[in-house]
Amino acid sequence: MERPNIIRVMSYNIWGNCPKGTTISNRDDLAAAVILRYLPDSAGLQECSPKMRAEEPNIFALLAAEYEEVPVTPTNEKKNNYTPILYRKNRLELIDCGWHYFAGLNDSGSKTITWACYRLRDPDAGFLHFNTHFYWTGDDPGRAARITNTGELLALMLEVTAKYSLPAVFTGDFNCRSDEPPVDVLRKFGLVEARYEAPESSPWRSHHAYPKYDPERGVFGEGTCPSREAERSIDHILSRGDISPQRFVTVIDREALDSSDHCPLFCDFELGITR
Numbered sequence: 001m002e003r004p005n006i007i008r009v010m011s012y013n014i015w016g017n018c019p020k021g022t023t024i025s026n027r028d029d030l031a032a033a034v035i036l037r038y039l040p041d042s043a044g045l046q047e048c049s050p051k052m053r054a055e056e057p058n059i060f061a062l063l064a065a066e067y068e069e070v071p072v073t074p075t076n077e078k079k080n081n082y083t084p085i086l087y088r089k090n091r092l093e094l095i096d097c098g099w100h101y102f103a104g105l106n107d108s109g110s111k112t113i114t115w116a117c118y119r120l121r122d123p124d125a126g127f128l129h130f131n132t133h134f135y136w137t138g139d140d141p142g143r144a145a146r147i148t149n150t151g152e153l154l155a156l157m158l159e160v161t162a163k164y165s166l167p168a169v170f171t172g173d174f175n176c177r178s179d180e181p182p183v184d185v186l187r188k189f190g191l192v193e194a195r196y197e198a199p200e201s202s203p204w205r206s207h208h209a210y211p212k213y214d215p216e217r218g219v220f221g222e223g224t225c226p227s228r229e230a231e232r233s234i235d236h237i238l239s240r241g242d243i244s245p246q247r248f249v250t251v252i253d254r255e256a257l258d259s260s261d262h263c264p265l266f267c268d269f270e271l272g273i274t275r
Helices: 026-040 050-054 142-164 181-188 252-260
Strands: 006-013 042-046 066-071 083-087 092-103 112-120 126-133 168-173 212-214 220-223 236-242 243-250 265-271
Touching: 006 026, 006 168, 006 236, 026 092, 026 126, 026 252, 042 112, 042 168, 083 092, 083 112, 092 142, 112 243, 142 168, 142 181, 142 243, 168 265, 181 236, 220 252, 236 243, 236 265
Parallel strands: 006 042, 126 168
Antiparallel strands: 006 265, 042 083, 066 083, 092 112, 112 126, 168 236, 212 220, 243 265
């Protein structure tokens, strides 16, 4: 990360919809520690539930010295953005942003897209970040919903890139593998998967068993390391345009494994420079 045109983008499903009868407890602290350790320039979160936001201090407060949340106005029932983006204030300047609610199947109103347009403070370069969470069930309605989600993401991408001719990064819990139709459709529209394009890439699957809750101590722990089956991952980072994935990492630190049933992912990208 020494070169100024290298940006780091993270995707992190923080398991905001944790089991009934338990608290967020230590998980927001663990997630914040992971983000501060790897310092992504832009981080797309998923499952940032009202319960996660109500925690005191919540993950946004824990990260406030370094990060700001991209300001959007959710119009779902709970007026909550489940797919927020955080960006480093000293590295990026926010130019524009927006939010999209998926039509059709949408549990708790949590399946949405948040997008941000950035300019690097140095050098003169910019990029777009789209962060999303697709519908989850493995039945026919769920598969159809993910195809609909894909179409809406692509429509939004075309709308935003018509306004801002910039490279784009896409992060999210897509609830499908790379060999399934939604990702195949994205590839046909010029998106490339960082996991397979980066010269250096982790072998780990992106999701694993739930961390266990210890009611006596009131904390989560014992998160299990995922298998070496990256091809079975359902969380992805993709890109489009003049931006090149250099290093793709699936984080398997203890804090990451205990914070969620999804591993955070990040990729270092090299941006094209215009001077």
